[in-house]
Amino acid sequence: MSKEEKRLEILTAAMRIMHQEGFEGFKMEDIAKEAGVGKGTIYEYFESKNDLFLEMLRFSTEQFITGLENSLATGTDLESKISNLSLFGSKFLSSHLNLVNSNISHLSLPEDSKDQIKRYWEHIYKTIESELAKAIEGGEIKPHIDLKMAASVIIGSLNQYAFKKLYGTGLPPEQIDHQAIARMILQGMQK
Amino acid sequence: MSKEEKRLEILTAAMRIMHQEGFEGFKMEDIAKEAGVGKGTIYEYFESKNDLFLEMLRFSTEQFITGLENSLATGTDLESKISNLSLFGSKFLSSHLNLVNSNISHLSLPEDSKDQIKRYWEHIYKTIESELAKAIEGGEIKPHIDLKMAASVIIGSLNQYAFKKLYGTGLPPEQIDHQAIARMILQGMQK
Amino acid sequence: MSKEEKRLEILTAAMRIMHQEGFEGFKMEDIAKEAGVGKGTIYEYFESKNDLFLEMLRFSTEQFITGLENSLATGTDLESKISNLSLFGSKFLSSHLNLVNSNISHLSLPEDSKDQIKRYWEHIYKTIESELAKAIEGGEIKPHIDLKMAASVIIGSLNQYAFKKLYGTGLPPEQIDHQAIARMILQGMQK
Amino acid sequence: MSKEEKRLEILTAAMRIMHQEGFEGFKMEDIAKEAGVGKGTIYEYFESKNDLFLEMLRFSTEQFITGLENSLATGTDLESKISNLSLFGSKFLSSHLNLVNSNISHLSLPEDSKDQIKRYWEHIYKTIESELAKAIEGGEIKPHIDLKMAASVIIGSLNQYAFKKLYGTGLPPEQIDHQAIARMILQGMQK
DNA sequence: CATGAATGAGCTTTCATTCAT
DNA sequence: GATGAATGAAAGCTCATTCAT
Known part of the structure; x- marks a missing residue:
């Protein structure tokens, strides 16, 4: 080895x-x-337990980013991309401890680690935002929308829904209705 | 005292x-x-440090639920309700450690505490879902939508966006555009 | 009160x-x-927990001494006296924690308390020895025997046997054969 | 090591x-x-302080049992066996904290530890009783005597006398008159 | 290189004692 | 006097880290 x-x-x-x-x-x-x-x-x-933890964070986040990029690359239209992302995200959530998500930053990490996490997140956002920009160009979604906001809606919704399904009802990742959540994110719920 | x-x-x-x-x-x-x-x-x-932590979880969640209910009660239409919730959630996120959110359930809590957290979350979902049901009756949103899914979109989007703004850009809760995020949740981003 | x-x-x-x-x-x-x-x-x-403990020791020992004196006073011949003492000792052992006995002195007591315990024990020995002295005068037992040794045999045997019976077999104090143990102490086991 | x-x-x-x-x-x-x-x-x-204490109890008791068996094996007649036991017991008492003796069982031990102590004591009694049985066969002591009672008299007397001598008068183990106490146990004090 | 026995700083927890009421 | 909430010294225990083998 x-x-x-x-x-x-x-x-x-x-x-x-x-x-x-x-x-x-x-x-x-x-x-x-x-x-x-x-x-x-x-x-x-x-070097230390803390170092190991940081490497886990890095490793985990990089895996997430790879999956994210694959999901977006594989899809044809935005809906299918988001649907792909939903599937990937659910699988990721159920197998890894979700180190990637939200409130880890609150944990008392050393300043430079916080910075790295921040950079990763910026990368994630950038990736989604550029996808959204393409979708605007392609006429799939409204122009002039706040891209950061839209990216937040996508990430937040997918994560929350997957979490609810996985831990609330014990459903396996494959049986979540990824298309439906993608559609709701895109089309909203208003009449 | x-x-x-x-x-x-x-x-x-x-x-x-x-x-x-x-x-x-x-x-x-x-x-x-x-x-x-x-x-x-x-x-x-x-009783112990662990007991104290559990009580913090309970206290924190109960405060969140109260704020959630106030936010929904205060608003007139669904958009304003969600907007209110966004404001409250941002404030909550910036002042409390976000014990309420997502992946706490992963932490090795005793089984009965996990159950309690689950029950709290069910209450949170129920509260939002019933609000959505009213909005369907009032003709504000599409009938036949999956209420749990919609609730997830609301909670997830607001939380993710607030988090991004608060920790990513250092914006104070009041300066987040709560109306805009509410509108995006409701109307979606698709043309 | x-x-x-x-x-x-x-x-x-x-x-x-x-x-x-x-x-x-x-x-x-x-x-x-x-x-x-x-x-x-x-x-x-x-004054303190330690003081309380010492007073318990004193109280307990005084009660024991009183019972010892009664037992010896009540009997007619030496055998009945020892038999009486056996009954009393068994009751005492089963109701009080046997603070009186043996190895308490090992516990790290302050020097002056150890002294007091010592004085109590001297009193107990003296009481039994003077009884034995009377029995010698009365021709009941061999002259020239070591009185301290005899007192030790009496106390030790009774205590050990009572302990064995009470805690080993769960017998109540009244059902121990006090006369038999008294007789064995006096007559020995040799042919 | x-x-x-x-x-x-x-x-x-x-x-x-x-x-x-x-x-x-x-x-x-x-x-x-x-x-x-x-x-x-x-x-x-x-595992814990309590576990250590229990192991001390076990260790101490096993050492006592070994010494007891040696004492009985070494002697020729019953008197010399008891005399040997007296010497060993005195040494044991003066060097070890007498964890073996009496009222330890009262201490709030976990149920299973109490059981173990009980089993040790049963072994000690059995060992002495079988020695006494041999002495009966050999015609050294009275037939029909209660063996448990006799064993109690031996253990109790030796222990009490050694304790008195060691802690009451400060005599070293070797200077105790082991033969005399053995003889008194066997022959009794009665004329 | 790989190991895991040894370590002790640092944490949680207990409980005799105090003292304001 | 009587009380029991508050205290903090002191103890048990854990676990990241080291280092001799």
Whole structure:
């Protein structure tokens, strides 16, 4: 197993532990056991627990961004893109601990980590906004809308709905009606 | 100061500490100092640190529900109601640590606390859904829409947008364009 | 209730708590509750927890000494005296926590308290020894025996046997064969 | 130093501390210092302070049982066996804190620990009783005597006398007249 | 390199004691 | 006097981190 592979093994083991045990149960010892390595070994690959956590954040966010880009690239029209994103987001939410989402920034992270998170989020927004800009050009959606606002509506709605379905009703990601939520986001609910 | 008042004093001190210091800095000693009481006194009012945390969750959620109900009661039409909710939600988000939101349920809470959180969320959804039902009767919005989905869109969009504005750009709650986000939720972005 | 009565009430409440809960559960709060007084009130009657404990020791030992003297006074011959003592000792053991016995002195008591315990034990020994001396004069037992040793055999045997019966087999004090143990102590087991 | 040796080192350090400082002074920190390890290390070998205490009880009792069996095996006739036991018991009493003896069972131990102690005591009694049974066969002592009672007389007398001598007069174990106490137990004090 | 036993700073929690009412 | 809410010293315990092997 190469150096990089072992690093990844530890990283994903840490993700699994966080997903299963939550914040409290997130112990270096358990991560080591889950990864099948010694406690000390983690420190060969990560400076500290905090560093490991930051790498998880980074890893998780990058995976999310990749999925986001794929979702948008795969779709034909905006509705299908959002629908794709809904499917991907639900899967992501159910398998990873949703480190990506919202209030992590509140956690007392070191300033520079907060900055990195911020940059990631800006990237996510930019990606969606440029997609929306294309949709405006293509005449799919209203011109003059606030792109940031629209991106927020998309992300927020999809996330909230997926969360509600996954944790509220126990539905698996595939059985969520992704098209319907995409349509509601685009068309609104008003008559 | 009555027994109940002191309890509340400790509770809100804990909220302030959590808001300022995040999870890491959430020490019993600091909470005591913030509340102006001795360390041992907290244990007269709360069984353990975990119990205190659960009470914060409950308190916070109840405050949110009250504000939600006020927001909906105050508005005339659905747009103003959502706009009100946006304002309230932003203020709530900026002052409280957003314990209410999303992925808290992932944290390793005892089963019964998870249940309570779930019940709170069901109440929140019910409240919004019944408001939407009235709006359908009043002809304001499309009949036959999925109420849960619509509620998710409202909550998710408002929360995401407020978060973006507050933490992304540092805007104060009052300067967010609540009417615009309400309108986008209702009318969608499609031509 | 007079001052002295209330003091006694607290003292006996403390004895009950110690008997039920053992050393670990011996809390000022519980003693106060058991005695039906406020926590602070205990301090009106006893200087400290340690003082209270010492008074329990004293009270308990004095009660034991009284019972010991009665037992010896009531009997006619030595066998009946020891038999009486066996009955009393068993009752005492089953109702009081046996503070009187053995290894209490090991507990880290202040020097002066250890001295007091020592003096009590000397009194107990003296009482038994003088009884034995009378029995020698009366020709009941061998002359020239070591009185301290004989007293030890009596106390030790009775206590051990009562303990075994009470806690090992759950027998009530009255159903122990006090005469038999008295006879074995006096006559030995050798042919 | 092997795992088992270190465990033993901590255990005996704890015994020394208990012996010197009594119950009150029995602090994890001091035990660690005495054992020459860090505070946390104790928890690598024992689950909790209570667990450590229980292991001390077990260890101590097992040592006592070993000594008891040796004492009985070494002697030729019953008198010398009891005399041996007296010597061993005195040494044991003066070096170990007498965790083995009497009223420990009163201490609020968890039910299963009480059971274990009980089982140990049954073993101790059985051992002595079978020795007495042999002595009956050998014609050394009266047939038909109550074996449990006789065992109680032996244990109780030896323990009480040793305690009196060691703590009352400060005599070292070797200078106690073990033969005399053995003889008195066997022959009684009656003419 | 990899390990996991050892560590102790730092946290939660307990409870005897005080003292304002 | 009597009370019990408040206190904080002191103790048990955890767990990220180190380092000898």
